Amino acid sequence: MREILPALERWYAAGVPFGLAEVVAVSRSAPRGPGAAMAVGPGDEVVGSVSGGCVEGAVFELAQEVVTSGEARLETFGYSDEDAFAVGLTCGGEITLLVRPVTPASDPVFGAVAASVDRGEPVTMATVVDGPAPRGAALAVWPRAVAGTLGTLGTTGLDAAVTADARGELALGATGSRHYGPHGERREDAVTVFLHSFAPPPRMLVFGAIDYAAAVARIGDFLGYRVTVCDARPVFATPKRFPAGAEVVVDWPHRYLSGTETDGRTVICVLTHDPKFDVPLLEEALRRPAAYIGAMGSRRTHDERRKRLTEAGITEDELSRLRSPLGLDLGARTPEEVAVSVAAEIVALRWGGSGVPLTATAGDIHPAGAS
Incomplete structure (x- = not known):
């Protein structure tokens, strides 16, 4: 998304809504990785790409629809053996996109993240992709030494767990999805959160x-x-x-x-x-x-x-x-x-780990202060 931020910031500053589609998961030979983004702004202006041209037409329509409805959507595109001319990835891979509306009124997190990226500050944007939390809800996470967080994913427990993981991903400049229970439990069957780190790898x-x-x-x-x-x-x-x-x-x-x-x-x-x-x-x-x-x-x-x-x-x-x-x-x-x-x-x-076997320790394995 970094390469299209100037256009997104221009639309955001003007107070006009735009539809943002971001790759949150890929499989096999998908052409773009997690974090690749495309947006549709005022006057149907398009910036970015999520597949190198395979599904951009369909994504264009999706972006328009979420701006009209005000609700985020999750869509998966893959190659169809039955109909090679259907909307899909001719390379044989599969991509999952989160398509959501962005406006200054509804998404103050986006503006704060964009400002940090402009200043060269490391920051992670955590967004709910799926599950029993509000889809599209966002939480911005900065390193502890820089700042705290902005926004919420719906519950205090989920925010705390995601904040700890986001700082871990940010330390490595990594981007990807994590799974949680609705209150931050480490589970695979509930809330999927996409962590997009804006930092180069160390x-x-x-x-x-x-x-x-x-x-x-x-x-x-x-x-x-x-x-x-x-x-x-x-x-x-x-x-x-x-x-x-x-x-x-x-x-x-x-x-x-x-x-x-x-x-x-x-x-x-x-x-x-x-x-x-x-x-x-x-x-x-x-x-x-x-x-x-x-x-x-x-x-x-x-x-x-x-x-x-x-x-x-x-x-x-x-x-x-x-x-x-x-x-x-x-x-x-x-x-x-x-x-x-x-x-x-x-x-x-x-x-801040002790380096001793966990069997010789007591208390939380991942203490809150270590995040």
Whole structure:
């Protein structure tokens, strides 16, 4: 939806209603993913696309109908073997669309979300798709450090559960549907809520193109990070050794990091455990924003690294950010097991987890304060 927001904001500011169709679910070879959107505004002006041309004619009529009726609709389009010329996806996939009317009077959440997107602020828009909650009801969720929420999905319990999940999806820049009971219970048979996150996925920067780096890159990709692997040695930093979605860079690690933007969601994993690489790299890393900075090595390596960093002028406060040796104590041996250990520490640090077995804890598994 991001690419059509300028037109939607223009209509919204003018106070005219428009029909907004958004892809909320796909299957098989659907041409557009969740979050793709099309809108029909004043004078039958159309912006955006939900299928690359397959069903846009039918969606145009649906958008007009919801503006007239004032009620949101849920529609699914798929390929029909019986009638290949029927309205459907000739590619053989299936898409489900939520088509709803938007006006400033009925949907103040939309304006607040659009304003945040304009300012580059991360925000998730949660919308009821189906079930015993008002279809089209919306809730805007910002990170806890930025702001709270705006709107409601119908009940306090549902709002609380969706807020927690929306912040989790927002941390990963992920978009998709979740299912709840009418009061926020974790159930598959009641309310379907579509969470559209307006944030790029966070970055994972992996330094040192070793076998452990390949495993960490794979699990980072699985968790939704945009992964970059950097090493100064071209013989090791080759794309074929890493996941297809990972960027591979040949450069001195500290030089690459100094020219790279990081933020409070960025994960930095230093796997070189070679002083000529990791000391200048960690000098740079510990002085910039990041959610996690971890370095591989033995305890002896850590002590020597800490001494060198102190001599280089890194303060105790800066050193306190360093997770070294990185990972949780899982008894990991193989690169894949170490990657699980590292990922577990990253997740625990993000949400304030203790890292101990749940059987040794009491109370809520997902405390409200962790959202």
